[in-house]
Amino acid sequence: MQTIELGGVSVPRIGQGTWHMGEDAGQRQAEVRALRAGLDLGMTLIDTAEMYAEGGALLRNATLQRIADKHSATPAQIALAWALRHPGVIAIPKAVSLDHLKQNAYADSIRLDEDDLAQIDAAYAPPVRKQGLMMV
Template sequence: MMKTVTINQQTMPAVGIGTWHMGDSAASHKDEVAAIQAAINAGAVAIDTAEMYGNGRSERLVGEAIHPFDRQQLFLIDKVLPSNASHARLEQSLDRSLNLVGTDYFDLYLLHWRSGTIPLAETVDELERMQAKGKIKSWGVSNFDTSDLEELWQLPAGDHCAANEDLYNLDERGIEFDLIPWQAHHQLPLIAYSPLAEADTISGQLSHNKLLKELASNHHASVYQVMLAWTIRNGNVLTIPKAGQVQHALDNVKAGEITFSEDELAALTQAFPKPKRKQSLAII
């Protein structure tokens, strides 16, 4: 049975589509469009992009890929750069992204990371204004740690935040110490970025890990599907792997059907330990 997640009262499959590093190459363009479309046809609903990704090239790719589909059946996520997250620039930035994707609204619009100069309150005010205008259905944040969310919740509309997107994979479990519990307590969904793409380089070829290969065999799956399924094992998480090929995209979506036993989860925790202390937020 496909695992699901609910964001802004909309329930969808817990495996979505990430598009970081997509749209940059003419040689791979056709394959990338086909991969996104294959994932949608297989049941994926959420598509994550950002104005930063290829300076709009990812957004344009998403727009092309979703063109044949019913827009209302999709959950589109975009992100504004912190340098554009001001009263003066956010709406202009949002309009540019909407135009590139070819849609009238985003289901979720995220502050990509905190600005060092623009007050968080100013950004929240502007996000609220965009939601009131109907250009976004909800808003959230990305690369926020627990202290950032606590500060956000102190703002008048801060708790309107619909999701937080952070790096999360088997090799980067730091947010489990206090951030994931905080979000669970406040019923704030997590969007897990780079659940696969960076994992091999971080830990040194996780694809050859003995335990992961054993679990993959147990579930008639690939190591990558096991890694992906692990990120959504507890619910309240949308995971957004990238796929540039059709078969990879189909495999990603199917990973949402994997359920681990308690023994398997215990073995994974032994091999990839939970954090025992607070760690700096991992960002790539």
């Protein structure tokens, strides 16, 4: 797992999100298993934020799907790779299943080329005024 320095401390570039974890007793074992597996994968930065926006529609975008197919990845992995393309950026996606957790960790190894980035920029033009950020 790649790391970056924050305030003199080395932290992983991909962490684990915990939104809605602990709210369903029936999911407790799966959630604990996922968090432990993430720690074993080096995903030691854990986000405990309680409020997010809605962003699942981003992952159904045809552009992200084409780029994902090209890289044998998922749209979510492409979104993570896009977010992580700059040094000093950390992503903290949530995952409960071991497969999803591994997909998140693998996203750090995906390298988007200039064409990929141009396609994403065309699909998601920068805002012309201040607005809230969409979450994936």
